[in-house]
Amino acid sequence: MVAGNVAVLLIGALLMIDNACAKAAEITAPPDLIAFVEDRTGIALPKDQKIEVIADDSLIFISDDAEHAGADAAEAFGVIYIPERIADKIEEPRVQALIVHELTHVAQELRGNVYACAGQREAEAYKNQSIYLLKVGQFPVMSPAELQALANCEGSY
Numbered sequence: 001m002v003a004g005n006v007a008v009l010l011i012g013a014l015l016m017i018d019n020a021c022a023k024a025a026e027i028t029a030p031p032d033l034i035a036f037v038e039d040r041t042g043i044a045l046p047k048d049q050k051i052e053v054i055a056d057d058s059l060i061f062i063s064d065d066a067e068h069a070g071a072d073a074a075e076a077f078g079v080i081y082i083p084e085r086i087a088d089k090i091e092e093p094r095v096q097a098l099i100v101h102e103l104t105h106v107a108q109e110l111r112g113n114v115y116a117c118a119g120q121r122e123a124e125a126y127k128n129q130s131i132y133l134l135k136v137g138q139f140p141v142m143s144p145a146e147l148q149a150l151a152n153c154e155g156s157y
């Protein structure tokens with residue numbers, strides 16, 4: 001019942017995105033980021049993985065959960081969404097790391113994992129995002145302790 005309602009909400013939200021984003025652009029995920037996530041997850045990703053560029057205020061409609069309400073990117077049903085405000089910064093390490101995070105969610109869907117909580121799903125994505133940031137000499141988004149708490153279903157997820 002609850003899951004059904006969430007699905008209906010999500011479909012409604014995606015239709016809203018469709019309507020709100022007639023001028024949305026579509027880009028292909030950078031091959032080096034796809035390779036990084038394939039290596040981390042062991043899952044073969046689509047080589048033409050699309051990233052939809054949507055209006056800055058549209059992202060909130062993709063997901064009504066706390067994480068994505070103010071997020072810089074999102075993933076739903078194998079599609080990655082980023083707002084226009086960061087689309088022209090795609091070469092910046094923190095934006096690339098964000099794409100790594102969302103590509104991890106694509107891999108998780110292909111792998112068909114079932115999670116005890118949303119945090120378990122997010123832990124892997126934030127871990128890959130953080131490892132990518134460390135690789136390019138930037139601060140990670142989460143500490144190992146924070147990642148472990150997420151994976152243990154502690155906290156707000």
Ligand SMILES: [Zn+2]
Pocket residue numbers: 101105122125
């Ligand atoms: Zn996430």
